Amino acid sequence: MIRHFTCASAAAALLLAANPLYAHTIVGNRVFPATLTIDDPGVNDELALPAFSYLQAANPDGTPGTTSYSLAWEYAKTITPDFGISIGSDGYTWQRNPQAEGWSNIETEAKFAFYQDPGHEFIMSAAVSAEIGNTGSPQSASLPSDPFSTITPKFFIGKGFGDASADWARPFAVTGEVDYSIPTVTINSDGSYNPTMLTYGASLQYSLLYENSFVHQLPDVFNRLIPAFEGIFSTPVANQGPVIPGEFSPYETTGVVGPSLYYIGQYFEIGVMAQVPINRASGDHVGALAVLDIFLDDVAPTSLGKPLFGAPLSPLARY
Template identity: 30%
Template structure:
């Protein structure tokens, strides 16, 4: 079995970028951190609910995130994302759009034999694109990032029980280009919201995920290279998300759940468990629908905008 695992990626020359595949490994589209895939994809919605301390007071927040990525070349994508946010405060409710981010994401490294994938990105957070009501009226930000995935299907027989596992990691440094933003803060004395000018702070958004491929429990690898991509499977996972503002307490959560990946879409759900008070005052949940646009609408997304070569090719023997 070990020999077939090592030979498969050499024979299998597909480049299924749309599904975040490296060799025999599918890296699930994670919900709290960005995954290493560079693809034509649409996330709508990514819904989350979590009670957590924000703007100096306890508030229950619901978010509907959306993100879109379009391949410019087989390894370079344009990205855009934003969210609608609704907050319940003890004295009232606020809602509005979060800041809009646009950027580029590039697949910098791929090793199919060792199930490894590395991408880098650079995004621009557009100043004043978010609502004052939810504290998203912030200055411009620059967000360089790196996104890594590594599967363990290449391990020797003595460690075969670890082959179904994979890890991904994401590190994004959000650097403000201005000093202050605008937000609403509750005033218990008046029962109203006051406009404040919070200081913009550099924040490192980082995290890791641990994933388990159920296909490694099947006979998929027993008779030579697989004939199909590693899709149509359930992927149990747990994500750990950390937000570290400079000079402030890191907000930390653990997010256990699962993803089911099909050919043209992935659905995922997970619990949100705060690891400290900055991460939340109680448990929440999150659910996501991810659409692989090149399979969902191949006539429109069958190839990158700036390249005649398709983003994916068939398995070659």
């Protein structure tokens, strides 16, 4: 979602909006955690609440820009083991410099995991999401939600290397996501632009959970951790608007990268990440992301966490 205040605050809002809430996925012996920058490639029954985000933007003249804090949420429900829907929001955002606050729009998504190879820990899926305009704070609020809707086709991929011949490589995994966000309104009444965005990201994971289960045992303090390095980037590809002197270019790619760490419990996941801006248009200094993700498919595998049609999903208990 894209808000229109100063260019710096818009960049911060864009990055915060690019860090939604995500679920975990199990393919064969591999657990793909709910990463903080991109979605994992599967469908799940989960509740992410809360997800915290902090980032400070920069002004083109080098001075600190808007500081933003947000608390977000998402509920995901499987219809079949391979198809699910979700509803969520970037939640409530507080801004400083200038001071403003407000609720983000509601976003819904339908997702289908169309290919899975458990033996090779490989999965691909596709989704379509819709951010519904005017479902957040009204236009009279200090931080209003977008009055227009945005439609986003998405593609996901995940690959674990448990089939590698070398033991040192088997705990590794990678995931990726590509989105194409299309606003339903390209030019606002005040003349500002809502660009079409190409968003893409990836994660490189080393699963101590996998190593402990399938390679060799680790001390208890480490055996449920998944450290990772991940990043997400957004590039305007259409309707960027004119270049305005003294502001960041509307053609510039923004993004964050950084290390992350995930703890996988039997019924929940806790994740934290340091988000490092890739340029000044992306932010002024290191921000932070965190999430508590509740695995409803493990909490209530035969009721609330069961697909509406089909068998229950694979539990985490075998780890």
